[in-house]
Amino acid sequence: MHARAQAAREVPLDQYQPEYLTAAEYAFIMAATDRIIPEDGEGPGALETRVPVFIDRQLAGDFGTAADLYMEGPFTPTADPFLGTQTPLTPAEIYRGGIAAFDAWCAQTHNASFADLDAETQDAAITALSEGDVPLGPELREFWSLLLQNTREGYFSDPQYGGNAGMASWVYIGFPGARGSFFEWVGRPEAYPLGPVNIAGERA
Amino acid sequence: MARTDPKKDVVIIGLGWTGSILGMELAQEGLEILALERGPDRETVPDFQYPNVIDELKYGIRLGFMQKPRNSTLTVRRSLTETAQPYRRLGSFLPGDGVGGAGIHWNGQTWRPMAEEFRLKSYVEESFGADIIPEGMTIQDWGVSYDELEPYFDRFEYMAGIAGKAGNLNGEIQPGGNPFEAPRSRDYPMPPMKQGVDAQMFEQAARAMGLHPFPRPAANATQAYTNEYGMQLGPCNYCGFCERYGCANYSKSSPQTCVLDALKRMPNFSYKVNSEVLKIELAEDRATATGVTYFDEAAQEEVFQPADLVIVAAYSLHNVHLMLLSGIGDPWDPVTQTGTTGKNYAYQMNGGTSMFFRDVEFNPFAAAGSNGVSIDDYAINQIDFAREGFIGGSYITAGISNGQPIRGISLPAGTPSWGAGWKQGIGDWYGHSMSIGSHGSNMAYRDCYLDLDPTYTDRHGRPLMRMTFNWKDNDIRMTQFMRSKIEPIAEAMQPDSWRSSYKSEGAQYDVRPYQTTHNVGGAIMGEDRETSSLNRYLQTWGQHNVFVMGASAFPQNIQYNPTGAVGALAYWAADAIRRDYLPNPRPLV
Numbered sequence A: 001m002h003a004r005a006q007a008a009r010e011v012p013l014d015q016y017q018p019e020y021l022t023a024a025e026y027a028f029i030m031a032a033t034d035r036i037i038p039e040d041g042e043g044p045g046a047l048e049t050r051v052p053v054f055i056d057r058q059l060a061g062d063f064g065t066a067a068d069l070y071m072e073g074p075f076t077p078t079a080d081p082f083l084g085t086q087t088p089l090t091p092a093e094i095y096r097g098g099i100a101a102f103d104a105w106c107a108q109t110h111n112a113s114f115a116d117l118d119a120e121t122q123d124a125a126i127t128a129l130s131e132g133d134v135p136l137g138p139e140l141r142e143f144w145s146l147l148l149q150n151t152r153e154g155y156f157s158d159p160q161y162g163g164n165a166g167m168a169s170w171v172y173i174g175f176p177g178a179r180g181s182f183f184e185w186v187g188r189p190e191a192y193p194l195g196p197v198n199i200a201g202e203r204a
Numbered sequence B: 001m002a003r004t005d006p007k008k009d010v011v012i013i014g015l016g017w018t019g020s021i022l023g024m025e026l027a028q029e030g031l032e033i034l035a036l037e038r039g040p041d042r043e044t045v046p047d048f049q050y051p052n053v054i055d056e057l058k059y060g061i062r063l064g065f066m067q068k069p070r071n072s073t074l075t076v077r078r079s080l081t082e083t084a085q086p087y088r089r090l091g092s093f094l095p096g097d098g099v100g101g102a103g104i105h106w107n108g109q110t111w112r113p114m115a116e117e118f119r120l121k122s123y124v125e126e127s128f129g130a131d132i133i134p135e136g137m138t139i140q141d142w143g144v145s146y147d148e149l150e151p152y153f154d155r156f157e158y159m160a161g162i163a164g165k166a167g168n169l170n171g172e173i174q175p176g177g178n179p180f181e182a183p184r185s186r187d188y189p190m191p192p193m194k195q196g197v198d199a200q201m202f203e204q205a206a207r208a209m210g211l212h213p214f215p216r217p218a219a220n221a222t223q224a225y226t227n228e229y230g231m232q233l234g235p236c237n238y239c240g241f242c243e244r245y246g247c248a249n250y251s252k253s254s255p256q257t258c259v260l261d262a263l264k265r266m267p268n269f270s271y272k273v274n275s276e277v278l279k280i281e282l283a284e285d286r287a288t289a290t291g292v293t294y295f296d297e298a299a300q301e302e303v304f305q306p307a308d309l310v311i312v313a314a315y316s317l318h319n320v321h322l323m324l325l326s327g328i329g330d331p332w333d334p335v336t337q338t339g340t341t342g343k344n345y346a347y348q349m350n351g352g353t354s355m356f357f358r359d360v361e362f363n364p365f366a367a368a369g370s371n372g373v374s375i376d377d378y379a380i381n382q383i384d385f386a387r388e389g390f391i392g393g394s395y396i397t398a399g400i401s402n403g404q405p406i407r408g409i410s411l412p413a414g415t416p417s418w419g420a421g422w423k424q425g426i427g428d429w430y431g432h433s434m435s436i437g438s439h440g441s442n443m444a445y446r447d448c449y450l451d452l453d454p455t456y457t458d459r460h461g462r463p464l465m466r467m468t469f470n471w472k473d474n475d476i477r478m479t480q481f482m483r484s485k486i487e488p489i490a491e492a493m494q495p496d497s498w499r500s501s502y503k504s505e506g507a508q509y510d511v512r513p514y515q516t517t518h519n520v521g522g523a524i525m526g527e528d529r530e531t532s533s534l535n536r537y538l539q540t541w542g543q544h545n546v547f548v549m550g551a552s553a554f555p556q557n558i559q560y561n562p563t564g565a566v567g568a569l570a571y572w573a574a575d576a577i578r579r580d581y582l583p584n585p586r587p588l589v
């Protein structure tokens, strides 16, 4: 099946029913990922590649529930960040708390929740968040790094996880996806000619 | 104790690289052997099958083949006074889990240490004087020499089917190989890998500067190959999903491709999965072990498995954890500097320079775990430690091993990490960057060690192990020296721009970014029972029927990836057990 055709048949992003996120949180994720990987310029943006769907599904699954992480106390969320994550919260809980705290900061600083700000103000707010200038509290301090990382994951991972619709990010950068065999191409100083395939065997 | 099973001749803890080798070697003696593996079973089909294994999110990012901290982890602190915190999410190092261990998802860069590294303390003292060893550095000799181990390196390399080019054959320097390596008795079993555009460019630049480039030795097959156990490898197709993945193509040397099918056919060998060993049980006089206690996941009960011989092959960190939990050796005390178990934990000091070429197509996805071109001109035996002010060395390589986009796209300095500028950057620079990396030694120190954590416990209620580790000035000076050598090579290659990343003064250990799974020491081998955990045959000094495999035996870290030496030591110990120990079980030293 042609992957773009399949992507087009999926429900439009604004009608997607989130599994984990509330409607307001989903609106935040739509708005924030749209600034992290915007549509303008060359290459697809986060919305075209359906990154919000990916993030929602990840938060609903093992990643969101910290299924693999060591979650025994005592917890010292104020420990030196170099010692790694020390929050008692799961990634899904960090999103819940982080979105609420960041939206509250946006309301206080810019008189509207993040999703309702104009793009320029949104960028200023994200800059503040990424530079640690939004006071979230130690238990939520990984909110930005998770959001950035998960956005990139949704952009670049195999489409089976809900993002990278149409393999558009792979087409854009020239990554051939799951082809997994390049013997003749090692050491050849010319661009690889074939487009990507995904794990389901579809071509972009 | 819910259950005691019938006695075995040998119990092996862990069925990764060393457990598989010891299983095969001892099974050939006709002994009744049981291997206990804490994780699940894994086979090429279905676990590494194409296309499902070509899944960056599942295996490269969510680390589907690695240990889950929820089931097994440790705590980390950077000094004797800091409170250790649990390593809750994997980052800096990625221990394996399940049959094959980390041997399924390694890169396969398979090196021999330099002869000098096996007698590092003596070499330093003889060549530069004992007073260049800084206060608090606790380096030691291994108690075994390169010459003694040479046949066992050869054995491991021919079993695993390593691809490379000899640089020193019985003392004769070979063009195109590493002229600084210790002599080997014959060439590698397979010719070297094909090289990418990046490695070719590096090779040219290095040669033009009078350096000595050679192909990096690889456990990625370049030909059809059958090893001594009748196991077969097929040539690598440069799939670009090597490290962190099992090989779909029967090309990466691993317990699965090189040992396990043959071992499973031995009627006197059996193994159980989902069976985590909790403790090695000692006899009342503590002079021997009586067997092991493990948790049988299927039966949900603890089992005592009696055995005459216990092989600890659980990966370096878990080997030491089990020894600490079982009372094997006295724990190292960094204040009184007594005891041995947990002593001399060390890591790997790496750095690198990324270079950006707008007009060069590197096709980074057409790559394997171990392709690349290296130089050893700044290796341990090439550096005047007294003049440079550090002890150590590094090999230097260019060799792209994958083009997986989530794991990171190298971008020029100043590129934003999000927004339109980031998106522009990945479009401009994906496939147009390469790097030259330094893979360096790390010395041992009084206050870098492993013991039991006072606070945190695992799901069985056992104390977690606590790692105390930080970067030290000596090793930072080493990596800065490498920077001063690599940057001129990078400049000579005339990139559009370049960017360096090396640890600098005051650098603190950060557990979050991946560095290497080259955790060494903690159960070190040596000549003296007062200063080492194991004798030269990897036998514990206190319990003669306990042998401990793995890089935990390294007294400090070598400048190379560990598994070449881990494999050689496994064959060396297996040979001592077969020839010397089984006929007359006793302390071998």
Ligand SMILES: Cc1cc2nc3c(=O)[nH]c(=O)nc-3n(C[C@H](O)[C@H](O)[C@H](O)COP(=O)(O)OP(=O)(O)OC[C@H]3O[C@@H](n4cnc5c(N)ncnc54)[C@H](O)[C@@H]3O)c2cc1C
Binding pocket: B013, B014, B015, B016, B017, B018, B019, B036, B037, B038, B039, B094, B095, B096, B097, B098, B099, B100, B101, B102, B103, B105, B106, B107, B108, B109, B110, B111, B243, B244, B275, B276, B277, B278, B313, B314, B315, B316, B318, B322, B517, B518, B549, B550, B551, B561, B562, B563, B564, B566
């Ligand atoms: C991502 C990655 C890349 C690497 N790349 C390279 C490389 O290029 N070159 C190189 O030289 N080395 C490399 N290594 C290191 C290499 O994988 C190890 O050196 C090698 O696998 C060690 O062999 P081992 O037998 O000691 O441990 P392993 O092969 O890991 O086997 C240990 C086994 O013991 C099991 N186990 C642990 N505890 C218990 C217990 N209590 N009870 C029962 N079973 C237990 C584990 O589940 C595991 O299966 C890499 C490692 C990783 C993770």
Ligand code: SF4
Binding pocket: B219, B220, B221, B236, B237, B238, B239, B240, B241, B242, B243, B245, B246, B247, B248, B249, B250, B251, B252, B253, B367, B368, B369
């Ligand atoms: S790069 Fe080669 S050896 Fe590595 S996983 Fe792919 S085919 Fe196997």
